[in-house]
Amino acid sequence: QVQLVESGGGLVQAGGSQRLSCAASGSIFGIDVMGWYRQAPGKQRELVAAITSGGITNYVDSVKGRFTISRDNAKNTVYLQMNNVKPEDTAVYYCRAQASWAIYWGQGTQVTVSS
Numbered sequence: 001q002v003q004l005v006e007s008g009g010g011l012v013q014a015g016g017s018q019r020l021s022c023a024a025s026g027s028i029f030g031i032d033v034m035g036w037y038r039q040a041p042g043k044q045r046e047l048v049a050a051i052t053s054g055g056i057t058n059y060v061d062s063v064k065g066r067f068t069i070s071r072d073n074a075k076n077t078v079y080l081q082m083n084n085v086k087p088e089d090t091a092v093y094y095c096r097a098q099a100s101w102a103i104y105w106g107q108g109t110q111v112t113v114s115s
Helices: none
Strands: 002-007 010-013 018-026 031-039 046-051 057-059 067-072 077-082 091-099 103-105 109-114
Parallel strands (some): 010 109
Antiparallel strands (some): 002 018, 018 077, 031 046, 031 091, 046 057, 067 077, 091 103, 091 109
């Protein structure tokens, strides 16, 4: 089992910055890809950014150049640095961990961007 705990959500003004953190615990040795997803009201959950254990990253087009995903393997933590946020970034952000045997999700953290 893997437990994921997100933190860092909240209210931020448009154009501002916010950093999300996701700490993993449990059977973390088998985790390869970690990522951030988001779900806005009335919309499907979508991938925001992902990072492999080797540091290869992938972003949805709408956040490229604004968001940065990083990973501290020593701390078993993945981060999402969000810069120049926009109202359309408002959503519940979920951390996801992909292991060879299962996929795990965090409980989600709300990010609200005010215009």
